[in-house]
Amino acid sequence: MDKIFVNPKIKNILKYYKRIWSVKHAQSLLGWDTKVNIPVLGIKERSVAEGELSFLSRELLTSSRFVELIEKASKEYLNDYEKGVVRVLKRDIKIAKSLPPRFIREKSRIESRCVKIWEEAKRKDNFLKFKPWLKRIVEIERKTAEYLGYDRYPYDALLDFYEEGLRMKDLDPLFRDLKKGLKRILLKLEKRALEIHPIEKEKYEIENMKKVNLLILKIFGFPLEKRGKIHISEHPFTESISINDVRITTNYEGIDFKRSLLSTIHEFGHALYELQVNKRFDFTPIGKGVSSGIHESQSRFWENIIGRSKEFIQLIHPILKQNLKFLSNYSFGDIFDYFNTVKPSLIRTEADEVTYNFHIILRYELEKLIINEKIDVDELPKIWNEEMENLLGVKPNNYKEGILQDIHWSSGIIGYFPTYTLGTVLSAQLKKHILRDVRDFNQKIINRDFSSIKEWLREKIHKFGSMYSPKDLLKKSFGETIRVEYFLDYLKQKYIK
Numbered sequence: 001m002d003k004i005f006v007n008p009k010i011k012n013i014l015k016y017y018k019r020i021w022s023v024k025h026a027q028s029l030l031g032w033d034t035k036v037n038i039p040v041l042g043i044k045e046r047s048v049a050e051g052e053l054s055f056l057s058r059e060l061l062t063s064s065r066f067v068e069l070i071e072k073a074s075k076e077y078l079n080d081y082e083k084g085v086v087r088v089l090k091r092d093i094k095i096a097k098s099l100p101p102r103f104i105r106e107k108s109r110i111e112s113r114c115v116k117i118w119e120e121a122k123r124k125d126n127f128l129k130f131k132p133w134l135k136r137i138v139e140i141e142r143k144t145a146e147y148l149g150y151d152r153y154p155y156d157a158l159l160d161f162y163e164e165g166l167r168m169k170d171l172d173p174l175f176r177d178l179k180k181g182l183k184r185i186l187l188k189l190e191k192r193a194l195e196i197h198p199i200e201k202e203k204y205e206i207e208n209m210k211k212v213n214l215l216i217l218k219i220f221g222f223p224l225e226k227r228g229k230i231h232i233s234e235h236p237f238t239e240s241i242s243i244n245d246v247r248i249t250t251n252y253e254g255i256d257f258k259r260s261l262l263s264t265i266h267e268f269g270h271a272l273y274e275l276q277v278n279k280r281f282d283f284t285p286i287g288k289g290v291s292s293g294i295h296e297s298q299s300r301f302w303e304n305i306i307g308r309s310k311e312f313i314q315l316i317h318p319i320l321k322q323n324l325k326f327l328s329n330y331s332f333g334d335i336f337d338y339f340n341t342v343k344p345s346l347i348r349t350e351a352d353e354v355t356y357n358f359h360i361i362l363r364y365e366l367e368k369l370i371i372n373e374k375i376d377v378d379e380l381p382k383i384w385n386e387e388m389e390n391l392l393g394v395k396p397n398n399y400k401e402g403i404l405q406d407i408h409w410s411s412g413i414i415g416y417f418p419t420y421t422l423g424t425v426l427s428a429q430l431k432k433h434i435l436r437d438v439r440d441f442n443q444k445i446i447n448r449d450f451s452s453i454k455e456w457l458r459e460k461i462h463k464f465g466s467m468y469s470p471k472d473l474l475k476k477s478f479g480e481t482i483r484v485e486y487f488l489d490y491l492k493q494k495y496i497k
């Protein structure tokens with residue numbers, strides 16, 4: 001086996017990095033435990049420990065000896081693996097050095113208070129209560145952009161923070177074309193549901209749904225217990241603790257089973273990415289998925305391209321019927337429609353494949369306004385409602401269905417929403433390419449033969465971890481950048497033809 005890290009300075013860097021890796025390892029384990037396991041009162045000490053650990057990892061990362069070593073290494077001849085190590089570390093160090101510790105402390109204090117205020121404001125449908133806090137968050141995020149630095153627009157700094165290299169000049173044309181194409185599809189749609197699908201109202205026993213999820217993870221070959229775990233949490237997520245310890249969560253609402261099923265499949269997509277990173281990147285800065293957008297392309301690929309396909313539903317139909325008895329009242333066609341109903345709606349997380357991205361377009365436009373144009377937070381609900389009507393022809397009746405629906409802004413996450421669209425658009429681009437490379441893709445799904453699909457994803461995306469930037473990865477594996485037309489074609493084929 002070839003050595004992949006050869007340069008002596010890089011070897012030194014990696015030796016030192018093992019300590020940073022270990023702190024991060026502890027952080028993600030604590031993060032996981034905080035979200036799925038901790039007793040209510042334990043949160044107080046936990047947040048102190050989490051805060052201290054993040055300062056420790058910042059200290060280690062920005063120590064002058066380490067920074068100097070990286071500077072020196074970057075001037076030498078390096079192979080692609082080594083260049084990847086330097087690129088990731090330089091970026092991490094730049095971010096860590098830009099944000100002063102006092103600012104981070106203040107930021108996280110306000111964010112955790114604001115989430116609590118948001119929860120209550122949402123419950124009581126009271127935007128006035130949330131407004132002053134949202135103002136503070138917006139001020140903090142504008143300041144964050146100033147600290148991080150940017151060429152033209154402050155919002156670019158926030159975009160880059162979540163997706164390396166992403167700028168408004170990439171997103172403006174992408175969202176423009178997407179909006180135009182999606183509006184056209186929505187108009188031509190054959191089956192546009194007016195009411196909710198009857199299966200959405202069917203209740204299920206949680207134990208039965210657990211069985212279904214486990215059977216599906218088994219079909220996909222998720223290495224449960226060996227390298228992975230599944231737990232329950234309100235908002236499903238994936239935590240990669242190490243290359244051999246990747247955990248996912250799902251949730252069970254007891255009604256409308258596709259929500260639990262598709263969440264499980266979505267998180268499986270995230271987990272598979274982490275599980276298939278080159279094992280020799282273990283303990284290094286490149287041993288993880290490269291960005292939120294690329295990560296989301298993996299989860300969406302499994303959730304939508306595979307999970308909502310006719311072939312997949314055909315494959316799991318017997319499992320569903322056996323465990324969810326109410327399905328005996330419905331035909332295969334009913335069940336397929338249930339997974340693929342298109343209906344303009346107000347809530348982003350409940351949206352279908354066609355209307356989902358309108359929700360992101362709205363948030364993108366608003367985030368640009370509050371960060372770049374400095375419009376007042378007071379104006380947001382009005383613009384939100386008008387734009388919603390403009391985009392999807394539906395208008396919120398209250399704040400819960402409008403501006404108060406998402407947790408993101410209350411937790412200081414501005415600039416992240418666009419990565420959801422990147423992922424969705426890319427997932428269709430992956431389908432275009434996999435159809436060329438993997439013979440009988442659709443038939444393989446029916447035959448529960450996922451090995452060549454997983455292998456293809458490994459070779460094109462997963463194995464590289466973070467060694468290439470998101471844009472370079474796409475260029476290297478597919479010879480192109482992100483393209484909207486594949487996604488629009490996919491939707492047209494599925495929903496119009």
Ligand code: MG
Pocket residue numbers: 266270296299
């Ligand atoms: Mg996701």
